[in-house]
Amino acid sequence: MTLAVGCRARPGKSRDNKTGSWRVFKPSFDHEKCSKCGMCQTLCPEGCVHEDAEGFFDPDFTYCKGCGICATECPKEAIAMNQEEK
């Protein structure tokens, strides 16, 4: 007898769900003020803030929900939240 397997999903399949469309406020990262501490990346609930080759950080707007945690927690106040333009 073969047993049926329960519901399975491929790992990381949630990437199909482009949560960036939820955004009301959009963060903009000012690299001149940035001290590269990485707080925005550590505290992002989405895990959508990525480090570039120079050590600066930028969010992936496909998934950024615009919660604003990065802007509130940035010690250098290098992140500003602006109304999303649709």
Add this chain to the structure above:
Amino acid sequence: MAEKKKTCELFDCGHRACGGCGAALTARLVMQAAGTETIVVNSTGCMEVFSTPYPETAWKVPWIHSLFENASAVASGIEASLKKQGRKEKIVIMAGDGATFDIGMICISGAFERGHDFAYICYDNEAYMNTGIQRSGATPYDASTTTSPAGTCSFGNRRPKKDMPAILAAHGAPYIATASIAYPADLKQKVEKAINTPGPCYVQVHAPCCTGWGFEGDQTIAIAKLAIETGLWVNFEMVDGKVTKVKKVVRKPVEEYLKTQKRFRHLFKPKRQDAEIALIQAIADRNAGKYGLDINLRKE
């Protein structure tokens, strides 16, 4: 544009948590600490629902969900099976406070008493958030929820928070800790310790819920920090039943924490309820006495 260095996230983007969700951040940080050789057992709750609406999943490690009450029983079975097969994967249980403090109590008690080797991570958002903010055993004193509403006859939840770490310490758990998303490095260190300590270990993570508690999503970390600074949440480590490490603070009055959230709004509007606020301050003072929270600035 410079090429982006993608960091490996075992809890991936695209999950359906609210913007500013404390539980989603908990899952990310826990998975960063746990690594790839991990099997996650998830009880029912917000985290299970927002991370895995079929056929999507945000998890990149083996993950299983069964019921609300039996995450620790499922983990016990997996651990026994891995042991028989001679495999070394670590087991992490992710459960909310409802599943831990109320519904899963019997299975948790059984699994801790049998001494299975797993790390039990409870993300504590202090109510049943997934079903619409009903009170749980973890709901703090005077918080207004849909089943303990504040109004003319009531100030909200009349019972203090259950002391879950003490209950599990009484089971003889080798490592118990409380952590907060406001201190991510500390959280990750505690999760690592819980995973690497043989036997059933428990980490309770304070994870503010912007929807349930009533605050803007960007304040999640600030509020988690205030809970520690006021003494209403204590970050400690317990090894073999003895408290070994406590996060000490220069305490602020509890109102600074209460004022930030809609669930405590009835304590300030329409009239300030000094007697109730004093009762909550007494809870913070008791915590301070019990764990020695206060930093003594004067040198003796």
